[in-house]
Amino acid sequence: MKKGVTLIEVLVASLLLVITVGAVFFSMVASKKMIQQSTCESNANNIIKNYFESIRDNHDLAALCADDGAIGMRLGLENADEITVDGIIYKLYFETSSVNLTASSPAASELLELKATVGWTIHNNAKSISLSMRSNN
Numbered sequence: 405m406k407k408g409v410t411l412i413e414v415l416v417a418s419l420l421l422v423i424t425v426g427a428v429f430f431s432m433v434a435s436k437k438m439i440q441q442s443t444c445e446s447n448a449n450n451i452i453k454n455y456f457e458s459i460r461d462n463h464d465l466a467a468l469c470a471d472d473g474a475i476g477m478r479l480g481l482e483n484a485d486e487i488t489v490d491g492i493i494y495k496l497y498f499e500t501s502s503v504n505l506t507a508s509s510p511a512a513s514e515l516l517e518l519k520a521t522v523g524w525t526i527h528n529n530a531k532s533i534s535l536s537m538r539s540n541n
Contacts, residue, residue, distance in 0.1 A: 448533045451522050452535045455520060498519065502514055503517045519535070519536045521534040
């Protein structure tokens, strides 16, 4: 009796190997995309946080949001700043609004809200993150 491996056994083993290697490859590609998306979200958050920190240091949100202020010139998507980090272009723009907390005393409770939005495109998908801050001046 001869001992050895038949052609069918070799084909089945090869098929199992190809399926396993393919699954590992696709999971690695998917995890790389997830890491890139997570990195982009982290970069976008850091961009907004850096702007908000500089605004807090200035202590005059109303002046910054005036038409000729540093933020006033960046209001709306058409005036977005472009910031490139690791080859990804992030577009930062601001929106302002007044928030009235109570109807009984409008002057004392009106806040200026600043909303910063950062948008980017990765893997042909447009993504964006928005954060807001409020100030009583």
